[in-house]
Amino acid sequence: MSVKTSGEVAAIRANIARRKRWDLLFGLLGILALALGLMTIATLFVDMLIDGWERFHPEFFTNFPSRHAAKAGILSAWVGSVLVMFTTAAVAVPLGVAAGIWLEEYAPKHWITDIIEININNLAGVPSIIYGLLALGLFVYTFNLGQSIRTAGLTLALLILPMVIVATREAIRSIPQMIREGAYALGATKWQTVKHHIVPYSLPGILTGIIIGMSRAIGETAPIITIGALTFIAFLPPPPITDVAPYLSFEWLSAPFTVMPIQIFNWTSRPEAAFQHNAAAAGAILVAMTLAMNGFAIWLRYRLRKNIKW
Numbered sequence: 001m002s003v004k005t006s007g008e009v010a011a012i013r014a015n016i017a018r019r020k021r022w023d024l025l026f027g028l029l030g031i032l033a034l035a036l037g038l039m040t041i042a043t044l045f046v047d048m049l050i051d052g053w054e055r056f057h058p059e060f061f062t063n064f065p066s067r068h069a070a071k072a073g074i075l076s077a078w079v080g081s082v083l084v085m086f087t088t089a090a091v092a093v094p095l096g097v098a099a100g101i102w103l104e105e106y107a108p109k110h111w112i113t114d115i116i117e118i119n120i121n122n123l124a125g126v127p128s129i130i131y132g133l134l135a136l137g138l139f140v141y142t143f144n145l146g147q148s149i150r151t152a153g154l155t156l157a158l159l160i161l162p163m164v165i166v167a168t169r170e171a172i173r174s175i176p177q178m179i180r181e182g183a184y185a186l187g188a189t190k191w192q193t194v195k196h197h198i199v200p201y202s203l204p205g206i207l208t209g210i211i212i213g214m215s216r217a218i219g220e221t222a223p224i225i226t227i228g229a230l231t232f233i234a235f236l237p238p239p240p241i242t243d244v245a246p247y248l249s250f251e252w253l254s255a256p257f258t259v260m261p262i263q264i265f266n267w268t269s270r271p272e273a274a275f276q277h278n279a280a281a282a283g284a285i286l287v288a289m290t291l292a293m294n295g296f297a298i299w300l301r302y303r304l305r306k307n308i309k310w
Contacts, residue, residue: 045287052281060281064234065263069274074282076233077263080149081218083237083252084259087153088217092161093210099161100168100206105194124162131159132226140227147228149237150253155223160213167209171202204304211297215290221261231266233258260286 063073103120107113135155139145145154175198183193199206237255241247260282267279 045284048280048284048287052277052279052284055277055281060278065232065266066234069272069278072267072275072278074260074263074285076236077258077260077282078285079236080233080257081259083149083240084152084156084224084257085214085218087149087253088156088160089210089214091154091157092164092213095157096161096164096210097168097206100165100172101194101199103165104169104172105190105198120162120165124166127222128159128220129222129226131155132223134158135223135227146254147230147256148254149257151227152224152229152257152259153253155227156217156220159220159223160217163213163216164210167213168202168206171205171209172198174205175201204301207304208297208301211293211300215293215297218259218293219261219286219290221265224259224262225265229262230256230258231262260289 060073061078062075063071064075065077066072103113103117107116132155135151135158139151139154140147145151179197179201180193183197188196233256237252237257238249240249240252242249264279264282264286267275267282270276
């Protein structure tokens, strides 16, 4: 073993000190960038709260849109958003999770699978307006589904489907290989391993990706406008639950609709200052809904990971 001279030791120490300074500088830049982003979001959110504060009362949530700003509300908008998000989740979640599991656990590794994976990754970055144009030609004109809640749900499901697939695959990839090997060693089949081990252990990551995708979909405007969402609607879709057997109704899927982003767009296009206050209040509510969904995703991931026993 060679003995280093005092000059070599000093050079090593100087190199370590220089790298520590660079690490400190990089950490400070990261904190600065994070603080800048948080301050921007907080400033916009507080500004909307201040502008729309006078509109935060129960009637704002229970009134329909109106030509009179003081009487206008977001009832049809938030109900439409809830129904569209329910339809989106009902389509995108099972398809996305199933596709992710198949690609990661069952799909053979050849050039066809590689093409599928490349296209899924590319689709995750396609602008939302492209999905709107696709839905207009496919769902509205080809399948004659009309400008309805089901069309909006299918459109947004296509939008977030690549995100759900990618999130599912990444969550499954994070599972150690020893989990699979241990299950196979005990005689479990492929499906039993996936059902009882892979999916439960990867569930926190899958749910996080689903909720983040849904939080993106709830704020989308371009594809919804493209398929013909109404900018002014003063009625609600038929209720999904009725008092007549079989107590479930699917007529609401064919009903016209509007959503929160469309209602905000409608109000911001009006010159009256009172409608701008309505738009600010609705925007603050939409931002709060999005932040709540992302916060719920973080909390859910923490709780599920805490309960997992490897």
